[in-house]
Amino acid sequence: MVISFSDTDFDGVQTPHDDTMVITLTTVNFKVKSVLVDNGNSANIMYYSIFEKMKLGDDSLIPMDSPLYGFSGEPIRVKGAIELPVTAGTTPRQSTIMVRFLVIKLPSAYNLVLGRQNLNTLGAFVSAPHMKMKFPTASGVGEVRGD
Structure with missing residues (x-):
């Protein structure tokens, strides 16, 4: 399966x-x-505010003792981890993978951060100029446009 980007992928994108x-x-x-797509990040993050909105409950968290370290080098306490199915794309060109998120209780402009490991699991190619992510599915190439 060939995955490529062309000038038509710029439709709707202000450049x-x-x-x-x-x-x-x-x-x-x-x-x-x-959802921030961050191919430079090895961790998948779920912020506690969306965790609460999804009504998953603290009892569904896997305990974690290790902190995360951000850009500032300061340790960030992890509330726990949770593994959830994540679906990208729309029917019939969609793909679902299991993602292990580290749940942290900090303010953020994002709800989730999807890191490089799961982008690789999806087989995703991200084109920042096109504001689009493409990935293989059983029905052809799936895609997600940046918001």
Whole structure:
């Protein structure tokens, strides 16, 4: 299966831009907006505010003792981890993978951060200039446009 980007993928994109890739994904039948696609990050993050909105409950968290370290080098306490199905794309060109999120209780402009490991699991190619992510599915190439 060939995955490529062309000038038609620029439709609806104002160029030039330096925007981050922010998309909408579905997890546990919940449409989650403001998902940062971060191929430089090895961790998948779920912010506690969306965790609460999804009504998952603290009892569903896997305990974690290790902190995260951000840009500032300061340790960030992890409330726990949770593994959830995440679906990208729309029927019939969609793909669902299991993602292990680290749940942290900090303010953020994002609800989730999808890191490089799960982008690789999806087989995703991200084009920041096109504001689009494409990935293989059983029905052809799936895609998600940046919000």
